[in-house]
Amino acid sequence: MNCLSALMNRFTKPHQIDTPPQNEYIESMKIKNHLLDDPKVDTSLQSPNVSKGTIKPEIIVLHYTASGGEDGKGDATYLSRASSRASAHVVAGRNGSLDQIVPFNKRAWHAGKSEYKGVNDVNDFSIGIEIDNWGWLDGRGLNVPEDQIHHETRNGKKTWEKYKPEQLEAVDEVIGAIVAKYDIVDIVGHEDIAPGRKQDPGPALDEFTAKMKEKYLGKAKPAPKTEAPSKEGTKKVTGDGLRLRVRPNRHATILTHLYKGYEVKVLQENVFPGWDKVQYKNKVGYVANQYLT
Ligand SMILES: [Zn+2]
Known part of the structure:
Protein backbone atom coordinates (compact mmCIF):
# COMPACT_ATOMS: atom_id res chain seq x y z
CA MET A 1 0.00 0.00 0.00
CA ASN A 2 1.54 3.33 -0.97
CA CYS A 3 1.03 6.61 0.83
CA LEU A 4 -1.60 7.92 -1.49
CA SER A 5 -3.90 4.94 -1.21
CA ALA A 6 -3.49 4.99 2.56
CA LEU A 7 -4.63 8.58 2.55
CA MET A 8 -7.55 7.88 0.28
CA ASN A 9 -8.73 5.06 2.46
CA ARG A 10 -8.50 7.22 5.53
CA PHE A 11 -10.75 9.84 4.03
CA THR A 12 -13.05 7.74 1.96
CA LYS A 13 -13.89 4.99 4.45
CA PRO A 14 -15.87 6.91 7.08
CA HIS A 15 -17.65 8.78 4.33
CA GLN A 16 -18.68 5.56 2.62
CA ILE A 17 -20.22 4.21 5.80
CA ASP A 18 -22.65 7.10 5.86
CA THR A 19 -23.33 6.95 2.16
CA PRO A 20 -26.88 5.91 1.38
CA PRO A 21 -27.45 3.41 -1.42
CA GLN A 22 -26.50 4.90 -4.75
CA ASN A 23 -30.04 5.10 -6.07
CA GLU A 24 -30.93 7.56 -3.30
CA TYR A 25 -28.95 10.05 -5.33
CA ILE A 26 -30.63 9.46 -8.66
CA GLU A 27 -32.87 12.42 -9.24
CA SER A 28 -35.99 11.59 -11.10
CA MET A 29 -36.38 13.06 -14.55
CA LYS A 30 -38.29 16.33 -14.69
CA ILE A 31 -40.63 17.81 -17.28
CA LYS A 32 -40.53 21.53 -18.03
CA ASN A 33 -42.78 23.17 -20.61
CA HIS A 34 -43.91 19.68 -21.63
CA LEU A 35 -40.33 18.64 -22.48
CA LEU A 36 -38.12 16.28 -20.51
CA ASP A 37 -35.61 18.46 -18.71
CA ASP A 38 -32.64 16.19 -18.20
CA PRO A 39 -29.06 16.03 -19.50
CA LYS A 40 -29.79 12.53 -20.84
CA VAL A 41 -32.51 13.82 -23.16
CA ASP A 42 -31.81 15.60 -26.44
CA THR A 43 -34.62 17.98 -27.41
CA SER A 44 -32.72 19.73 -30.21
CA LEU A 45 -34.74 18.02 -32.94
CA GLN A 46 -38.39 19.12 -32.96
CA SER A 47 -40.71 17.44 -35.42
CA PRO A 48 -43.03 19.52 -37.62
CA ASN A 49 -45.35 16.50 -37.76
CA VAL A 50 -47.81 17.64 -35.10
CA SER A 51 -51.41 18.81 -35.17
CA LYS A 52 -52.59 22.27 -34.24
CA GLY A 53 -53.70 22.91 -30.68
CA THR A 54 -52.87 20.98 -27.55
CA ILE A 55 -53.80 17.64 -26.02
CA LYS A 56 -54.17 16.32 -22.50
CA PRO A 57 -52.31 12.99 -22.46
CA GLU A 58 -54.19 10.15 -20.77
CA ILE A 59 -52.45 7.01 -21.97
CA ILE A 60 -48.94 6.06 -23.09
CA VAL A 61 -48.51 4.07 -26.32
CA LEU A 62 -45.34 2.02 -26.79
CA HIS A 63 -43.97 1.26 -30.26
CA TYR A 64 -40.96 -0.29 -31.93
CA THR A 65 -39.28 1.46 -34.82
CA ALA A 66 -38.54 -1.69 -36.90
CA SER A 67 -35.07 -0.32 -37.52
CA GLY A 68 -31.42 -0.79 -36.58
CA GLY A 69 -28.81 1.51 -35.08
CA GLU A 70 -27.32 2.00 -31.63
CA ASP A 71 -28.70 5.40 -30.68
CA GLY A 72 -32.08 6.73 -31.73
CA LYS A 73 -30.76 9.61 -33.81
CA GLY A 74 -31.58 8.02 -37.15
CA ASP A 75 -35.22 7.58 -36.21
CA ALA A 76 -35.49 10.93 -34.42
CA THR A 77 -34.13 12.57 -37.57
CA TYR A 78 -36.48 10.65 -39.85
CA LEU A 79 -39.51 11.51 -37.70
CA SER A 80 -38.45 15.16 -37.67
CA ARG A 81 -38.66 15.41 -41.46
CA ALA A 82 -41.95 16.74 -42.76
CA SER A 83 -41.83 14.14 -45.56
CA SER A 84 -42.12 11.21 -43.11
CA ARG A 85 -45.65 12.36 -42.15
CA ALA A 86 -45.11 10.61 -38.81
CA SER A 87 -43.77 11.43 -35.38
CA ALA A 88 -43.75 10.35 -31.74
CA HIS A 89 -43.02 12.22 -28.57
CA VAL A 90 -39.92 10.28 -27.57
CA VAL A 91 -37.43 8.00 -29.37
CA ALA A 92 -35.38 5.59 -27.24
CA GLY A 93 -32.20 4.16 -28.80
CA ARG A 94 -30.73 0.72 -28.10
CA ASN A 95 -27.93 2.30 -26.06
CA GLY A 96 -30.40 4.16 -23.83
CA SER A 97 -30.27 7.43 -25.79
CA LEU A 98 -33.38 9.59 -25.55
CA ASP A 99 -34.66 12.18 -28.00
CA GLN A 100 -37.86 14.09 -27.39
CA ILE A 101 -39.04 15.49 -30.70
CA VAL A 102 -42.62 16.53 -29.79
CA PRO A 103 -43.73 18.26 -26.53
CA PHE A 104 -46.10 16.07 -24.49
CA ASN A 105 -49.00 18.52 -24.86
CA LYS A 106 -48.85 18.40 -28.65
CA ARG A 107 -50.61 15.82 -30.81
CA ALA A 108 -47.93 13.63 -32.39
CA TRP A 109 -48.66 11.30 -35.31
CA HIS A 110 -47.79 7.84 -33.99
CA ALA A 111 -50.97 5.80 -33.56
CA GLY A 112 -52.74 6.25 -36.90
CA LYS A 113 -56.17 4.65 -37.20
CA SER A 114 -56.70 3.46 -33.66
CA GLU A 115 -59.19 2.91 -30.87
CA TYR A 116 -58.91 2.71 -27.10
CA LYS A 117 -61.97 1.54 -25.13
CA GLY A 118 -64.35 2.72 -27.82
CA VAL A 119 -62.64 6.08 -28.35
CA ASN A 120 -61.10 6.65 -31.78
CA ASP A 121 -57.98 8.59 -32.76
CA VAL A 122 -55.72 7.71 -29.88
CA ASN A 123 -53.25 10.43 -30.97
CA ASP A 124 -55.75 12.89 -29.48
CA PHE A 125 -55.08 11.77 -25.92
CA SER A 126 -51.82 9.82 -25.85
CA ILE A 127 -48.06 10.06 -25.63
CA GLY A 128 -46.15 7.90 -28.13
CA ILE A 129 -42.76 6.40 -27.31
CA GLU A 130 -40.82 4.79 -30.17
CA ILE A 131 -38.29 2.20 -29.00
CA ASP A 132 -35.51 1.21 -31.41
CA ASN A 133 -35.95 -2.48 -32.18
CA TRP A 134 -36.30 -4.62 -35.30
CA GLY A 135 -39.53 -6.25 -34.15
CA TRP A 136 -40.16 -9.63 -35.78
CA LEU A 137 -37.17 -11.27 -37.41
CA ASP A 138 -38.53 -14.38 -39.19
CA GLY A 139 -36.74 -14.82 -42.50
CA ARG A 140 -35.61 -11.19 -42.76
CA GLY A 141 -31.93 -12.10 -42.84
CA LEU A 142 -31.09 -9.68 -40.05
CA ASN A 143 -27.91 -10.45 -38.20
CA VAL A 144 -29.32 -10.66 -34.68
CA PRO A 145 -27.37 -13.00 -32.35
CA GLU A 146 -29.33 -15.89 -30.84
CA ASP A 147 -29.08 -14.54 -27.28
CA GLN A 148 -30.83 -11.37 -28.49
CA ILE A 149 -33.81 -13.26 -29.90
CA HIS A 150 -37.12 -13.63 -28.07
CA HIS A 151 -39.00 -16.77 -29.16
CA GLU A 152 -42.77 -16.46 -28.98
CA THR A 153 -45.42 -16.86 -31.64
CA ARG A 154 -47.74 -13.94 -32.24
CA ASN A 155 -49.45 -12.77 -35.41
CA GLY A 156 -47.81 -15.66 -37.24
CA LYS A 157 -44.30 -14.49 -36.35
CA LYS A 158 -42.00 -16.60 -34.17
CA THR A 159 -38.85 -14.61 -33.50
CA TRP A 160 -38.47 -11.07 -32.20
CA GLU A 161 -35.53 -8.92 -31.24
CA LYS A 162 -35.13 -8.52 -27.48
CA TYR A 163 -35.14 -4.98 -26.14
CA LYS A 164 -31.89 -3.80 -24.53
CA PRO A 165 -31.80 -3.42 -20.72
CA GLU A 166 -30.25 0.09 -20.86
CA GLN A 167 -32.93 1.09 -23.33
CA LEU A 168 -35.75 -0.14 -21.09
CA GLU A 169 -34.16 1.59 -18.12
CA ALA A 170 -34.32 4.87 -20.06
CA VAL A 171 -37.95 4.29 -21.09
CA ASP A 172 -38.78 3.43 -17.46
CA GLU A 173 -37.42 6.82 -16.37
CA VAL A 174 -39.38 8.63 -19.07
CA ILE A 175 -42.62 6.87 -18.09
CA GLY A 176 -41.97 7.75 -14.44
CA ALA A 177 -41.62 11.43 -15.34
CA ILE A 178 -44.75 11.39 -17.52
CA VAL A 179 -46.87 9.66 -14.88
CA ALA A 180 -45.70 12.14 -12.24
CA LYS A 181 -46.77 15.06 -14.43
CA TYR A 182 -49.90 13.94 -16.28
CA ASP A 183 -53.01 12.03 -15.32
CA ILE A 184 -52.11 8.79 -17.10
CA VAL A 185 -54.60 5.92 -16.77
CA ASP A 186 -52.98 3.23 -18.94
CA ILE A 187 -49.86 2.07 -20.75
CA VAL A 188 -50.54 0.10 -23.94
CA GLY A 189 -48.81 -1.24 -27.03
CA HIS A 190 -49.60 0.04 -30.52
CA GLU A 191 -50.91 -3.47 -31.34
CA ASP A 192 -53.50 -3.10 -28.54
CA ILE A 193 -55.07 0.00 -30.08
CA ALA A 194 -54.67 -0.97 -33.75
CA PRO A 195 -55.17 -4.75 -33.71
CA GLY A 196 -54.82 -6.55 -37.02
CA ARG A 197 -53.01 -3.55 -38.43
CA LYS A 198 -50.02 -3.21 -36.09
CA GLN A 199 -47.70 -5.74 -34.43
CA ASP A 200 -45.52 -3.44 -32.36
CA PRO A 201 -44.15 -3.49 -29.74
CA GLY A 202 -44.61 -7.30 -29.88
CA PRO A 203 -44.24 -10.04 -27.28
CA ALA A 204 -40.64 -9.14 -26.39
CA LEU A 205 -41.94 -6.05 -24.57
CA ASP A 206 -44.87 -7.69 -22.71
CA GLU A 207 -42.99 -8.24 -19.47
CA PHE A 208 -41.70 -4.67 -19.39
CA THR A 209 -45.11 -3.14 -20.13
CA ALA A 210 -46.70 -5.22 -17.35
CA LYS A 211 -43.94 -4.11 -14.99
CA MET A 212 -44.49 -0.44 -15.88
CA LYS A 213 -48.23 -0.72 -15.30
CA GLU A 214 -47.68 -2.29 -11.92
CA LYS A 215 -44.96 0.17 -10.94
CA TYR A 216 -46.68 3.38 -12.03
CA LEU A 217 -50.40 2.65 -12.23
CA GLY A 218 -50.70 -0.25 -9.80
CA LYS A 219 -51.75 1.28 -6.52
CA ALA A 220 -51.89 5.05 -6.89
CA LYS A 221 -53.85 5.22 -10.11
CA PRO A 222 -55.70 2.02 -10.89
CA ALA A 223 -56.01 1.40 -14.61
CA PRO A 224 -59.56 0.93 -15.84
CA LYS A 225 -60.64 -2.68 -16.05
CA THR A 226 -60.04 -4.25 -19.45
CA GLU A 227 -63.74 -4.97 -19.70
CA ALA A 228 -65.38 -1.63 -18.99
CA PRO A 229 -68.67 -2.26 -17.22
CA SER A 230 -71.37 -1.67 -19.75
CA LYS A 231 -75.02 -1.14 -18.95
CA GLU A 232 -77.59 0.20 -21.32
ZN1 LIG B 1 -46.26 1.74 -33.77
Whole structure:
Protein backbone atom coordinates (compact mmCIF):
# COMPACT_ATOMS: atom_id res chain seq x y z
CA MET A 1 0.00 0.00 0.00
CA ASN A 2 1.54 3.33 -0.97
CA CYS A 3 1.03 6.61 0.83
CA LEU A 4 -1.60 7.92 -1.49
CA SER A 5 -3.90 4.94 -1.21
CA ALA A 6 -3.49 4.99 2.56
CA LEU A 7 -4.63 8.58 2.55
CA MET A 8 -7.55 7.88 0.28
CA ASN A 9 -8.73 5.06 2.46
CA ARG A 10 -8.50 7.22 5.53
CA PHE A 11 -10.75 9.84 4.03
CA THR A 12 -13.05 7.74 1.96
CA LYS A 13 -13.89 4.99 4.45
CA PRO A 14 -15.87 6.91 7.08
CA HIS A 15 -17.65 8.78 4.33
CA GLN A 16 -18.68 5.56 2.62
CA ILE A 17 -20.22 4.21 5.80
CA ASP A 18 -22.65 7.10 5.86
CA THR A 19 -23.33 6.95 2.16
CA PRO A 20 -26.88 5.91 1.38
CA PRO A 21 -27.45 3.41 -1.42
CA GLN A 22 -26.50 4.90 -4.75
CA ASN A 23 -30.04 5.10 -6.07
CA GLU A 24 -30.93 7.56 -3.30
CA TYR A 25 -28.95 10.05 -5.33
CA ILE A 26 -30.63 9.46 -8.66
CA GLU A 27 -32.87 12.42 -9.24
CA SER A 28 -35.99 11.59 -11.10
CA MET A 29 -36.38 13.06 -14.55
CA LYS A 30 -38.29 16.33 -14.69
CA ILE A 31 -40.63 17.81 -17.28
CA LYS A 32 -40.53 21.53 -18.03
CA ASN A 33 -42.78 23.17 -20.61
CA HIS A 34 -43.91 19.68 -21.63
CA LEU A 35 -40.33 18.64 -22.48
CA LEU A 36 -38.12 16.28 -20.51
CA ASP A 37 -35.61 18.46 -18.71
CA ASP A 38 -32.64 16.19 -18.20
CA PRO A 39 -29.06 16.03 -19.50
CA LYS A 40 -29.79 12.53 -20.84
CA VAL A 41 -32.51 13.82 -23.16
CA ASP A 42 -31.81 15.60 -26.44
CA THR A 43 -34.62 17.98 -27.41
CA SER A 44 -32.72 19.73 -30.21
CA LEU A 45 -34.74 18.02 -32.94
CA GLN A 46 -38.39 19.12 -32.96
CA SER A 47 -40.71 17.44 -35.42
CA PRO A 48 -43.03 19.52 -37.62
CA ASN A 49 -45.35 16.50 -37.76
CA VAL A 50 -47.81 17.64 -35.10
CA SER A 51 -51.41 18.81 -35.17
CA LYS A 52 -52.59 22.27 -34.24
CA GLY A 53 -53.70 22.91 -30.68
CA THR A 54 -52.87 20.98 -27.55
CA ILE A 55 -53.80 17.64 -26.02
CA LYS A 56 -54.17 16.32 -22.50
CA PRO A 57 -52.31 12.99 -22.46
CA GLU A 58 -54.19 10.15 -20.77
CA ILE A 59 -52.45 7.01 -21.97
CA ILE A 60 -48.94 6.06 -23.09
CA VAL A 61 -48.51 4.07 -26.32
CA LEU A 62 -45.34 2.02 -26.79
CA HIS A 63 -43.97 1.26 -30.26
CA TYR A 64 -40.96 -0.29 -31.93
CA THR A 65 -39.28 1.46 -34.82
CA ALA A 66 -38.54 -1.69 -36.90
CA SER A 67 -35.07 -0.32 -37.52
CA GLY A 68 -31.42 -0.79 -36.58
CA GLY A 69 -28.81 1.51 -35.08
CA GLU A 70 -27.32 2.00 -31.63
CA ASP A 71 -28.70 5.40 -30.68
CA GLY A 72 -32.08 6.73 -31.73
CA LYS A 73 -30.76 9.61 -33.81
CA GLY A 74 -31.58 8.02 -37.15
CA ASP A 75 -35.22 7.58 -36.21
CA ALA A 76 -35.49 10.93 -34.42
CA THR A 77 -34.13 12.57 -37.57
CA TYR A 78 -36.48 10.65 -39.85
CA LEU A 79 -39.51 11.51 -37.70
CA SER A 80 -38.45 15.16 -37.67
CA ARG A 81 -38.66 15.41 -41.46
CA ALA A 82 -41.95 16.74 -42.76
CA SER A 83 -41.83 14.14 -45.56
CA SER A 84 -42.12 11.21 -43.11
CA ARG A 85 -45.65 12.36 -42.15
CA ALA A 86 -45.11 10.61 -38.81
CA SER A 87 -43.77 11.43 -35.38
CA ALA A 88 -43.75 10.35 -31.74
CA HIS A 89 -43.02 12.22 -28.57
CA VAL A 90 -39.92 10.28 -27.57
CA VAL A 91 -37.43 8.00 -29.37
CA ALA A 92 -35.38 5.59 -27.24
CA GLY A 93 -32.20 4.16 -28.80
CA ARG A 94 -30.73 0.72 -28.10
CA ASN A 95 -27.93 2.30 -26.06
CA GLY A 96 -30.40 4.16 -23.83
CA SER A 97 -30.27 7.43 -25.79
CA LEU A 98 -33.38 9.59 -25.55
CA ASP A 99 -34.66 12.18 -28.00
CA GLN A 100 -37.86 14.09 -27.39
CA ILE A 101 -39.04 15.49 -30.70
CA VAL A 102 -42.62 16.53 -29.79
CA PRO A 103 -43.73 18.26 -26.53
CA PHE A 104 -46.10 16.07 -24.49
CA ASN A 105 -49.00 18.52 -24.86
CA LYS A 106 -48.85 18.40 -28.65
CA ARG A 107 -50.61 15.82 -30.81
CA ALA A 108 -47.93 13.63 -32.39
CA TRP A 109 -48.66 11.30 -35.31
CA HIS A 110 -47.79 7.84 -33.99
CA ALA A 111 -50.97 5.80 -33.56
CA GLY A 112 -52.74 6.25 -36.90
CA LYS A 113 -56.17 4.65 -37.20
CA SER A 114 -56.70 3.46 -33.66
CA GLU A 115 -59.19 2.91 -30.87
CA TYR A 116 -58.91 2.71 -27.10
CA LYS A 117 -61.97 1.54 -25.13
CA GLY A 118 -64.35 2.72 -27.82
CA VAL A 119 -62.64 6.08 -28.35
CA ASN A 120 -61.10 6.65 -31.78
CA ASP A 121 -57.98 8.59 -32.76
CA VAL A 122 -55.72 7.71 -29.88
CA ASN A 123 -53.25 10.43 -30.97
CA ASP A 124 -55.75 12.89 -29.48
CA PHE A 125 -55.08 11.77 -25.92
CA SER A 126 -51.82 9.82 -25.85
CA ILE A 127 -48.06 10.06 -25.63
CA GLY A 128 -46.15 7.90 -28.13
CA ILE A 129 -42.76 6.40 -27.31
CA GLU A 130 -40.82 4.79 -30.17
CA ILE A 131 -38.29 2.20 -29.00
CA ASP A 132 -35.51 1.21 -31.41
CA ASN A 133 -35.95 -2.48 -32.18
CA TRP A 134 -36.30 -4.62 -35.30
CA GLY A 135 -39.53 -6.25 -34.15
CA TRP A 136 -40.16 -9.63 -35.78
CA LEU A 137 -37.17 -11.27 -37.41
CA ASP A 138 -38.53 -14.38 -39.19
CA GLY A 139 -36.74 -14.82 -42.50
CA ARG A 140 -35.61 -11.19 -42.76
CA GLY A 141 -31.93 -12.10 -42.84
CA LEU A 142 -31.09 -9.68 -40.05
CA ASN A 143 -27.91 -10.45 -38.20
CA VAL A 144 -29.32 -10.66 -34.68
CA PRO A 145 -27.37 -13.00 -32.35
CA GLU A 146 -29.33 -15.89 -30.84
CA ASP A 147 -29.08 -14.54 -27.28
CA GLN A 148 -30.83 -11.37 -28.49
CA ILE A 149 -33.81 -13.26 -29.90
CA HIS A 150 -37.12 -13.63 -28.07
CA HIS A 151 -39.00 -16.77 -29.16
CA GLU A 152 -42.77 -16.46 -28.98
CA THR A 153 -45.42 -16.86 -31.64
CA ARG A 154 -47.74 -13.94 -32.24
CA ASN A 155 -49.45 -12.77 -35.41
CA GLY A 156 -47.81 -15.66 -37.24
CA LYS A 157 -44.30 -14.49 -36.35
CA LYS A 158 -42.00 -16.60 -34.17
CA THR A 159 -38.85 -14.61 -33.50
CA TRP A 160 -38.47 -11.07 -32.20
CA GLU A 161 -35.53 -8.92 -31.24
CA LYS A 162 -35.13 -8.52 -27.48
CA TYR A 163 -35.14 -4.98 -26.14
CA LYS A 164 -31.89 -3.80 -24.53
CA PRO A 165 -31.80 -3.42 -20.72
CA GLU A 166 -30.25 0.09 -20.86
CA GLN A 167 -32.93 1.09 -23.33
CA LEU A 168 -35.75 -0.14 -21.09
CA GLU A 169 -34.16 1.59 -18.12
CA ALA A 170 -34.32 4.87 -20.06
CA VAL A 171 -37.95 4.29 -21.09
CA ASP A 172 -38.78 3.43 -17.46
CA GLU A 173 -37.42 6.82 -16.37
CA VAL A 174 -39.38 8.63 -19.07
CA ILE A 175 -42.62 6.87 -18.09
CA GLY A 176 -41.97 7.75 -14.44
CA ALA A 177 -41.62 11.43 -15.34
CA ILE A 178 -44.75 11.39 -17.52
CA VAL A 179 -46.87 9.66 -14.88
CA ALA A 180 -45.70 12.14 -12.24
CA LYS A 181 -46.77 15.06 -14.43
CA TYR A 182 -49.90 13.94 -16.28
CA ASP A 183 -53.01 12.03 -15.32
CA ILE A 184 -52.11 8.79 -17.10
CA VAL A 185 -54.60 5.92 -16.77
CA ASP A 186 -52.98 3.23 -18.94
CA ILE A 187 -49.86 2.07 -20.75
CA VAL A 188 -50.54 0.10 -23.94
CA GLY A 189 -48.81 -1.24 -27.03
CA HIS A 190 -49.60 0.04 -30.52
CA GLU A 191 -50.91 -3.47 -31.34
CA ASP A 192 -53.50 -3.10 -28.54
CA ILE A 193 -55.07 0.00 -30.08
CA ALA A 194 -54.67 -0.97 -33.75
CA PRO A 195 -55.17 -4.75 -33.71
CA GLY A 196 -54.82 -6.55 -37.02
CA ARG A 197 -53.01 -3.55 -38.43
CA LYS A 198 -50.02 -3.21 -36.09
CA GLN A 199 -47.70 -5.74 -34.43
CA ASP A 200 -45.52 -3.44 -32.36
CA PRO A 201 -44.15 -3.49 -29.74
CA GLY A 202 -44.61 -7.30 -29.88
CA PRO A 203 -44.24 -10.04 -27.28
CA ALA A 204 -40.64 -9.14 -26.39
CA LEU A 205 -41.94 -6.05 -24.57
CA ASP A 206 -44.87 -7.69 -22.71
CA GLU A 207 -42.99 -8.24 -19.47
CA PHE A 208 -41.70 -4.67 -19.39
CA THR A 209 -45.11 -3.14 -20.13
CA ALA A 210 -46.70 -5.22 -17.35
CA LYS A 211 -43.94 -4.11 -14.99
CA MET A 212 -44.49 -0.44 -15.88
CA LYS A 213 -48.23 -0.72 -15.30
CA GLU A 214 -47.68 -2.29 -11.92
CA LYS A 215 -44.96 0.17 -10.94
CA TYR A 216 -46.68 3.38 -12.03
CA LEU A 217 -50.40 2.65 -12.23
CA GLY A 218 -50.70 -0.25 -9.80
CA LYS A 219 -51.75 1.28 -6.52
CA ALA A 220 -51.89 5.05 -6.89
CA LYS A 221 -53.85 5.22 -10.11
CA PRO A 222 -55.70 2.02 -10.89
CA ALA A 223 -56.01 1.40 -14.61
CA PRO A 224 -59.56 0.93 -15.84
CA LYS A 225 -60.64 -2.68 -16.05
CA THR A 226 -60.04 -4.25 -19.45
CA GLU A 227 -63.74 -4.97 -19.70
CA ALA A 228 -65.38 -1.63 -18.99
CA PRO A 229 -68.67 -2.26 -17.22
CA SER A 230 -71.37 -1.67 -19.75
CA LYS A 231 -75.02 -1.14 -18.95
CA GLU A 232 -77.59 0.20 -21.32
CA GLY A 233 -80.29 2.34 -19.88
CA THR A 234 -81.12 5.91 -19.10
CA LYS A 235 -79.82 8.29 -16.48
CA LYS A 236 -80.95 11.72 -15.36
CA VAL A 237 -78.78 14.81 -15.33
CA THR A 238 -78.43 16.25 -11.81
CA GLY A 239 -76.72 19.56 -12.58
CA ASP A 240 -77.34 22.51 -14.89
CA GLY A 241 -75.07 23.12 -17.87
CA LEU A 242 -73.46 19.69 -17.85
CA ARG A 243 -71.17 19.50 -20.87
CA LEU A 244 -71.55 16.76 -23.43
CA ARG A 245 -68.12 16.40 -25.00
CA VAL A 246 -66.71 14.67 -28.07
CA ARG A 247 -64.12 12.86 -25.95
CA PRO A 248 -63.93 11.81 -22.33
CA ASN A 249 -61.74 14.60 -21.07
CA ARG A 250 -62.25 18.08 -19.68
CA HIS A 251 -60.51 19.77 -22.59
CA ALA A 252 -62.49 18.15 -25.37
CA THR A 253 -64.86 20.06 -27.62
CA ILE A 254 -68.35 20.61 -26.18
CA LEU A 255 -71.21 19.23 -28.28
CA THR A 256 -74.01 20.70 -26.19
CA HIS A 257 -75.06 21.51 -22.63
CA LEU A 258 -77.43 19.33 -20.63
CA TYR A 259 -79.71 20.58 -17.88
CA LYS A 260 -81.16 19.21 -14.66
CA GLY A 261 -83.73 16.52 -15.31
CA TYR A 262 -82.69 15.80 -18.90
CA GLU A 263 -82.66 12.11 -19.65
CA VAL A 264 -79.72 10.62 -21.52
CA LYS A 265 -79.29 7.15 -22.96
CA VAL A 266 -76.23 5.52 -21.45
CA LEU A 267 -74.25 3.70 -24.14
CA GLN A 268 -71.35 2.70 -21.92
CA GLU A 269 -70.74 3.36 -18.26
CA ASN A 270 -67.32 4.42 -17.06
CA VAL A 271 -65.77 4.09 -20.50
CA PHE A 272 -62.95 6.11 -18.95
CA PRO A 273 -62.76 6.53 -15.17
CA GLY A 274 -65.44 9.09 -14.31
CA TRP A 275 -66.93 9.33 -17.81
CA ASP A 276 -70.01 7.76 -19.37
CA LYS A 277 -70.61 7.54 -23.10
CA VAL A 278 -74.16 8.79 -23.61
CA GLN A 279 -76.63 9.81 -26.26
CA TYR A 280 -78.85 12.87 -26.02
CA LYS A 281 -81.27 13.26 -28.93
CA ASN A 282 -79.04 12.71 -31.99
CA LYS A 283 -75.79 13.60 -30.21
CA VAL A 284 -73.37 10.99 -28.88
CA GLY A 285 -70.61 12.06 -26.53
CA TYR A 286 -69.14 11.85 -23.06
CA VAL A 287 -70.20 13.36 -19.75
CA ALA A 288 -68.70 13.37 -16.26
CA ASN A 289 -70.84 10.67 -14.64
CA GLN A 290 -70.82 12.24 -11.18
CA TYR A 291 -73.58 14.50 -12.53
CA LEU A 292 -75.78 11.62 -13.63
CA THR A 293 -78.12 9.55 -11.52
ZN1 LIG B 1 -46.26 1.74 -33.77
